[in-house]
Amino acid sequence: MNITKQVEQLLKQGDVDIFLAYRELDGHLIPHGYTLDNLEDLENLKVSQHRYSLEKVATHLTEKKPNLKIGIVARDCNQRALNLLYTWNQLSPENITPLMVNCCPSQTRNHSDCTYLEPKKTGTFKQKKGIDFNENPREFMDNNDNGQRFSRWMYEFSKCIKCYGCRNICPVCFCTDCSLENPDLVEPGALPPEIPIFHLVRATHMAGRCIDCGLCEDACPAEIPLRFLYREMNRIVSDVFDYTPGAGLEKSPFTIIGNEVTLEPRPMDA
Amino acid sequence: MTIKRITFVQEMLKFMGLEGRLHLEWISSAEAQKFARVVTDFTEKITHLGPSPIAGQTRSISMEPHENKRRKHEYHKAG
Amino acid sequence: MNCKFVPSVCSYCGTGCGVLFEVIDGKINSTLPLKSHPVNQGKLCIKGWSLHEYINSYMRLKAPLVKENGHFQKATWDEAITHAAKNFNRIKETHGPDAIGVLVSAKVTNEENYLAQKLARAAIGTNNVDHCARL
Numbered sequence: 001m002n003i004t005k006q007v008e009q010l011l012k013q014g015d016v017d018i019f020l021a022y023r024e025l026d027g028h029l030i031p032h033g034y035t036l037d038n039l040e041d042l043e044n045l046k047v048s049q050h051r052y053s054l055e056k057v058a059t060h061l062t063e064k065k066p067n068l069k070i071g072i073v074a075r076d077c078n079q080r081a082l083n084l085l086y087t088w089n090q091l092s093p094e095n096i097t098p099l100m101v102n103c104c105p106s107q108t109r110n111h112s113d114c115t116y117l118e119p120k121k122t123g124t125f126k127q128k129k130g131i132d133f134n135e136n137p138r139e140f141m142d143n144n145d146n147g148q149r150f151s152r153w154m155y156e157f158s159k160c161i162k163c164y165g166c167r168n169i170c171p172v173c174f175c176t177d178c179s180l181e182n183p184d185l186v187e188p189g190a191l192p193p194e195i196p197i198f199h200l201v202r203a204t205h206m207a208g209r210c211i212d213c214g215l216c217e218d219a220c221p222a223e224i225p226l227r228f229l230y231r232e233m234n235r236i237v238s239d240v241f242d243y244t245p246g247a248g249l250e251k252s253p254f255t256i257i258g259n260e261v262t263l264e265p266r267p268m269d270a
Numbered sequence: 271m272t273i274k275r276i277t278f279v280q281e282m283l284k285f286m287g288l289e290g291r292l293h294l295e296w297i298s299s300a301e302a303q304k305f306a307r308v309v310t311d312f313t314e315k316i317t318h319l320g321p322s323p324i325a326g327q328t329r330s331i332s333m334e335p336h337e338n339k340r341r342k343h344e345y346h347k348a349g
Numbered sequence: 350m351n352c353k354f355v356p357s358v359c360s361y362c363g364t365g366c367g368v369l370f371e372v373i374d375g376k377i378n379s380t381l382p383l384k385s386h387p388v389n390q391g392k393l394c395i396k397g398w399s400l401h402e403y404i405n406s407y408m409r410l411k412a413p414l415v416k417e418n419g420h421f422q423k424a425t426w427d428e429a430i431t432h433a434a435k436n437f438n439r440i441k442e443t444h445g446p447d448a449i450g451v452l453v454s455a456k457v458t459n460e461e462n463y464l465a466q467k468l469a470r471a472a473i474g475t476n477n478v479d480h481c482a483r484l
């Protein structure tokens with residue numbers, strides 16, 4: 001059964017009140033909420049090459065109407081984000097019906113932004129610029145000493161125009177009171193923002209939370225390799241806490257008191 | 271939990287190029303000597319590392335374009 | 350509950366980034382960058398990201414206001430336009446057309462900017478036309 005039929009059935013049977021997918025408008029593939037009131041729109045239903053954070057839209061809708069039943073076309077990254085939002089009680093699984101579609105690379109998306117799959121094809125523009133943004137954190141650590149790593153990140157962060165795009169587009173940034181707007185942590189009105197605090201605050205929040213969808217890096221006008229940074233944060237989280245955000249319905253280790261610890265404090269080397 | 275969190279921050283600082291500036295040690299109130307030793311060692315280590323490169327100058331680093339060029343250059347030359 | 354997305358162009362500066370408004374039940378709820386737009390390619394600056402805030406601001410003017418005796422009074426469009434035209438004519442007759450300047454904006458379309466300069470040059474008769482994005 002093709003996806004249009006499936007959506008029609010879900011709507012008609014009342015399994016979902018609104019279905020979030022894409023449609024084509026003036027040559028742009030944009031998200032759209034399909035409901036029983038606009039069934040005729042269904043013939044334009046598309047599975048987009050462009051990714052938008054549909055699960056973020058779902059949280060907005062849920063805010064307005066908590067028991068709304070929402071259907072979503074979901075790729076792997078959408079599904080990971082949904083899992084994470086369930087564990088943080090932002091959405092409840094009873095109200096969400098994901099319809100899984102092909103992940104990238106696929107018929108819907110022939111090149112991949114997803115780090116897990118085709119790292120080398122990512123960000124041609126960025127590669128052209130001479131910095132391979134999909135670098136391997138291990139190589140980065142091995143090839144650069146402390147000072148070089150510091151220079152690199154300070155250079156990257158200093159390009160920031162403080163657009164808050166990384167936070168705004170992120171499906172798992174849902175706080176009503178964002179630390180990045182807290183004047184005690186990040187000085188208001190200063191541009192570039194206080195570095196590296198601005199980015200490290202966000203990086204810390206993304207530890208145990210970022211599901212590596214890459215939307216932030218896509219949205220960053222300064223081409224800062226945010227995904228690389230957050231991926232390394234979660235490499236640490238998975239080493240230290242044995243937790244992968246979005247993989248299942250397990251709560252983030254940062255929200256609970258852990259049980260058994262096998263780590264030893266590190267020796268102080270001079 | 272503390273140790274996990276501290277390990278996380280240590281690893282993060284390492285990735286950022288600020289390695290070795292955070293240390294965790296358990297010292298009971300009965301271990302005065304250990305306390306003195308750890309604090310002395312860490313003070314020595316920190317003095318040896320010198321002032322933090324971001325202390326007190328986060329703004330000025332970011333506001334100077336030539337400074338950024340230098341950083342970029344430094345990074346690429348080495349890489 | 351109804352939720353749709355409306356593509357538009359950012360009205361803040363001359364760059365003209367493509368934006369997408371998330372409209373829930375007829376009210377703009379948030380702004381997103383339009384990923385397929387050739388100008389901004391899925392990126393926005395802080396002003397673009399905050400477009401929905403000024404659209405929904407309670408401080409927006411919703412009707413023309415005419416200043417009478419030092420106070421703004423609500424007026425109809427007809428009254429306001431007649432009032433403006435009368436005073437422009439008066440200024441033009443007493444001080445000449447170059448006493449009037451026309452400032453246009455990146456917040457309106459090219460076509461509207463064209464019409465504004467036409468108004469300045471052909472109707473008023475001055476070359477005093479300028480634009481905030483005349484970089």
Ligand code: SF4
Nearest residue numbers: 170210211213214216
């Ligand atoms: S990759 Fe970026 S946008 Fe996606 S979850 Fe992580 S921080 Fe958020």
Ligand code: SF4
Nearest residue numbers: 173174175178179205
């Ligand atoms: S940056 Fe941190 S505080 Fe701000 S919305 Fe994201 S997780 Fe919340």
Ligand code: SF4
Nearest residue numbers: 160161163164166220
């Ligand atoms: S998206 Fe990029 S430029 Fe914008 S605030 Fe985030 S890091 Fe800075």
Ligand code: SF4
Nearest residue numbers: 359361362366394397
């Ligand atoms: S988003 Fe920013 S750069 Fe783009 S048109 Fe609007 S104001 Fe200009």
